[in-house]
Amino acid sequence: MSPKNTSDKLVYMANQIGKAFALKPREQAVADITDHLKKFWEKRMLIQIFAHLEQGGEGLDDLPKQSLQNLQKITQY
Numbered sequence: 001m002s003p004k005n006t007s008d009k010l011v012y013m014a015n016q017i018g019k020a021f022a023l024k025p026r027e028q029a030v031a032d033i034t035d036h037l038k039k040f041w042e043k044r045m046l047i048q049i050f051a052h053l054e055q056g057g058e059g060l061d062d063l064p065k066q067s068l069q070n071l072q073k074i075t076q077y
Contacts, residue, residue: 011059
């Protein structure tokens, strides 16, 4: 996949992070992905991926999608 726009790039990045944690038990993987995104993604990146998520989250794998949903619940943006 060659990301074409910013949303595609963020989806690609989130999925890569998800793959890095995929061998862990599901609950731990989701928690670790959520923590990683919270620590290392800039606010503007999160705002954009949350907007993408609200439009259905096309292209997001299950683990990063769940992590982003969890993170969206605890953030103020």
